[in-house]
Amino acid sequence: MSLQGNQLEYISLKPESPLKNLVESIWMVKNHSNEQTEGIIVPDGKIDLFLFAAENKPFEIFISGICSHPVLKPPFPRSTMFAVSFYPLAAEYIFRQCFAGLQDHRQILPDDYWGFSKDDLTDFQSFYQKASHIISSHQTKEIDRKKKAVFEHIYTSKGETTVSELAKLSSWSSRQMSRYFHKWLGITVKSYLNIIRFSNSLQQLKNGNFYPELNYGDQSHFIREVKKFSGVKPTLLSKNENDRFIQLSLMKRG
The missing domain is CATH 1.10.10.60 (Homeodomain-like)
Incomplete structure (x- = not known):
């Protein structure tokens, strides 16, 4: 799905079949606005991995657990965000990590997590292919x-x-x-x-x-x-x- 308005440019792609039970979508949002407007993220039952860069701010990679209430998101003018939304089974089968401690919270990850870098934010199609390959390589057993x-x-x-x-x-x-x-x-x-x-x-x-x-x-x-x-x-x-x-x-x- 692709959507573009005056301020937000959005693309979302579904994963290929082998990942369909682990990944809901791989997506990007580019905010072309200069407005300092806070946003709200409402619960959707996903675990999300983000790559984020904005003007005059350092590059970040972070991950968030399941949200059970609305989360206030700081303003992100002139920014780019690439993300992977995972279904809950990814906790066991991809990350092999319990996310109970990340409910309604996020965790900052190293800037080279899974081999990603700020350069990956330059081309979404390349990011989609790279992310799909990395995620596939981390699944080491079949889902029960x-x-x-x-x-x-x-x-x-x-x-x-x-x-x-x-x-x-x-x-x-x-x-x-x-x-x-x-x-x-x-x-x-x-x-x-x-x-x-x-x-x-x-x-x-x-x-x-x-x-x-x-x-x-x-x-x-x-x-x-x-x-x-x-x-x-x-x-x-x-x-x-x-x-x-x-x-x-x-x-x-x-």
Whole structure:
């Protein structure tokens, strides 16, 4: 997907098939504006690796864990960001690192992490190929069938499922599943399902529909969940004044 406006230039590419259960997308954002405007990132259930450079600021590589509430992002005028959004299974199968301690936080990485450098920000297609190759080289074992089934169903159902349904589908006990989410992500399965459901509601809000399309108990429940994960009511989130909510700013109307 490619999107370009007056201020933000955005490109997002899906990974090739071997990485589809580990990588959601590889993407870039270039901000051509000089405006000192803060942004807000809302939870989407991903682990994100970023390469970032801005005028008069040092080059950075950092990684963030699962977000469970809106995160305020400092102004980033005249900047370039290349990123990889990973599905949770990447914690075990790519990073081999628990991300429980990075819930709602980020970690600065060495400037040469995975062989990346500031020079990689000059060409997105080259970055896409390099990142895909590096990620593939870090996967050393096949994904467990039960775990793959759980996460596939979470995403295909848009979070409209239950822990017991996931357990029946995958033959992975609810207790084992809960321990896995707690260990690797620092979050409960139910909380993760709520994040995915909220994330799938963003498109309807972008289109100006303030009534729940997914399986919320009622409109009051929907409003509470939107406010929990974005900090504002659905009507204000949809307005997205000054492009404050970054995911909505980069999303096309459907």
